[in-house]
Amino acid sequence: MDSGLYxxxxxxxxxxxxxxxxANNLANAGTSGFRAQRDYFSGVLAGGLDxxxxxxxxxxxxxxxxxxxxxxxxxxxxxxxxxxxxxxxxALEGQGFFAIQTANGTRYTRDGAFSRSSTGVLQTSRGEPxxxxxxxxxxIPTGTIRVSPxxxxxxxxxxxxxxxxxxxTFDFTDESVLTAEGANRFSANGTKPVAANALVEQGSVEGxxxxxxxxxxxxxxxxxQAEMMQKALSVFNNDFDKTASExxxxxx
Amino acid sequence: xxxxxxxxxxGMSAQQxxxxxxANNLANSATAGFRQRQVQFEDMxxxxxxxxxxxxxxxxxxxxxxxGLGTKTSASEVIMTQGxxxxxxxxxxxAIQGSGFxxxxLPNGTIGYTRAGNFQTNSQGTLETSDGNPIVPAITIPSNxxxxxxxxxxxxxxxxxxxxxxxxxxxxxLATFANPGGLSSIGSNLxxxxxxxxxxxxxxxxxxxxxxxxxxxxxxxxxxxxxAEFVQMILAQRAYESNSKVIHVADDMYxxxxxxxx
Numbered sequence: 001m002d003s004g005l006y007x008x009x010x011x012x013x014x015x016x017x018x019x020x021x022x023a024n025n026l027a028n029a030g031t032s033g034f035r036a037q038r039d040y041f042s043g044v045l046a047g048g049l050d051x052x053x054x055x056x057x058x059x060x061x062x063x064x065x066x067x068x069x070x071x072x073x074x075x076x077x078x079x080x081x082x083x084x085x086x087x088x089x090x091a092l093e094g095q096g097f098f099a100i101q102t103a104n105g106t107r108y109t110r111d112g113a114f115s116r117s118s119t120g121v122l123q124t125s126r127g128e129p130x131x132x133x134x135x136x137x138x139x140i141p142t143g144t145i146r147v148s149p150x151x152x153x154x155x156x157x158x159x160x161x162x163x164x165x166x167x168x169t170f171d172f173t174d175e176s177v178l179t180a181e182g183a184n185r186f187s188a189n190g191t192k193p194v195a196a197n198a199l200v201e202q203g204s205v206e207g208x209x210x211x212x213x214x215x216x217x218x219x220x221x222x223x224x225q226a227e228m229m230q231k232a233l234s235v236f237n238n239d240f241d242k243t244a245s246e247x248x249x250x251x252x
Numbered sequence: 253x254x255x256x257x258x259x260x261x262x263g264m265s266a267q268q269x270x271x272x273x274x275a276n277n278l279a280n281s282a283t284a285g286f287r288q289r290q291v292q293f294e295d296m297x298x299x300x301x302x303x304x305x306x307x308x309x310x311x312x313x314x315x316x317x318x319x320g321l322g323t324k325t326s327a328s329e330v331i332m333t334q335g336x337x338x339x340x341x342x343x344x345x346x347a348i349q350g351s352g353f354x355x356x357x358l359p360n361g362t363i364g365y366t367r368a369g370n371f372q373t374n375s376q377g378t379l380e381t382s383d384g385n386p387i388v389p390a391i392t393i394p395s396n397x398x399x400x401x402x403x404x405x406x407x408x409x410x411x412x413x414x415x416x417x418x419x420x421x422x423x424x425x426l427a428t429f430a431n432p433g434g435l436s437s438i439g440s441n442l443x444x445x446x447x448x449x450x451x452x453x454x455x456x457x458x459x460x461x462x463x464x465x466x467x468x469x470x471x472x473x474x475x476x477x478x479x480a481e482f483v484q485m486i487l488a489q490r491a492y493e494s495n496s497k498v499i500h501v502a503d504d505m506y507x508x509x510x511x512x513x514x
Binding site: 158216 | 255256257259260262263266267270290292293294295296297298300301302316317318319320321322323326327329331332333351428429430431433434447448449450451453460461462487488490491494495497498501502504505508509511512
């Protein structure tokens with residue numbers, strides 16, 4: 001029957017999913033180290049596999065091509081740095097992630113609001129140790145803490161100044177292996193990271209890379225596109241079907 | 253559709269907590285020794301609609317479709333920066349220049365920790381906080397002693413009547429923690445140790461443990477930066493607003509779908 005009805009329907013469904021992503025991006029606009037997700041739509045040809053496109057006729061392609069939400073990918077752009085003054089708040093400038101040791105294995109994060117545990121181990125606000133380049137935790141004695149841009153942590157107290165460790169920064173050649181897990185963490189699904197050349201900034205936390213302007217624009221777009229799909233649906237649903245079922249039989 | 257509504261609601265409630273914290277920081281901007289808190293957010297779990305790397309129509313997907321379910325407040329971190337000093341010229345007012353805390357004996361027998369150094373003596377001459385909790389270790393200053401001096405290393409001296417040389421009346425001790433951000437606030441300018449903060453390390457001021465030194469005649473103000481709090485307040489308000497816009501759009505799209513059936 002009217003394949004346009006289904007095209008408009010899948011389009012509307014895809015827009016509702018796009019709204020979910022836009023809502024999540026905006027809800028996390030205050031989450032440190034949050035990476036926004038960007039949707040992309042893709043075309044699906046109904047009734048056949050994608051590789052059949054050569055054999056399908058032009059008309060067949062255009063009336064059977066449906067737009068669905070193909071997926072979303074992480075926007076890895078830089079978020080703005082917010083100065084906190086806390087010596088253990090670390091922000092990354094440039095591509096890269098901190099590695100943390102969780103109960104489920106190594107996870108990656110850009111949220112550098114760290115603290116020292118009761119035993120002196122550098123940890124996240126959830127108590128998970130932050131790892132150095134060799135995947136080991138870092139123990140920091142009491143004293144004045146200084147973190148240099150390469151991640152080296154030095155502590156000066158009455159015994160003098162010593163370097164106690166180096167916060168590791170990691171990157172991935174293919175960032176699409178990263179999946180968001182919640183709690184500001186990403187899982188690399190077992191992929192081995194490479195060393196990153198991001199700079200560590202002490203006393204700041206990186207904010208989310210979602211800005212209100214982009215988020216609101218996305219909202220307006222999704223809303224208007226959904227409105228168009230709804231209009232198209234009602235044309236099929238009411239005008240065409242009404243004509244077919246009520247007006248045509250009246251022809252004498 | 254329903255997801256977007258709940259996601260936006262989570263953003264609104266997180267921003268509410270943010271504003272609550274800003275309000276408390278601002279309300280305590282004149283509280284001696286107060287340490288400001290800052291709310292941290294984290295993203296909630298994700299629904300994997302399409303798993304990345306899964307095979308679909310003979311090609312491997314390079315990216316999946318993950319829909320996040322909103323935000324939540326994860327912690328309110330205590331910011332342990334130094335507050336500025338307010339000169340009072342009161343000989344029993346002490347400010348700590350460094351990371352230490354004064355120790356205070358609470359009525360329930362536990363020890364509280366504070367940065368507020370506006371002390372006074374009670375009827376027996378014991379040095380105590382303005383709430384009447386004696387400091388630890390107890391220091392008694394006889395009422396007839398004059399020229400009370402507290403050195404930067406915590407030695408309390410005073411001149412007793414009929415004597416020309418100053419007599420030593422006691423020595424202050426400070427405490428520090430491996431993770432001062434893990435201390436829990438119990439009100440009245442007091443903090444308590446928790447499993448997260450670790451056990452206190454006590455020492456005399458200026459000692460080898462990096463406690464910091466004392467400054468007599470000064471009280472440390474709060475470390476609340478009023479300008480920064482106002483900026484945080486504006487951010488919280490705007491973020492609340494954009495989340496409420498999401499609810500509006502979700503509601504609008506919902507009513508459009510309902511409008512399909514006439």
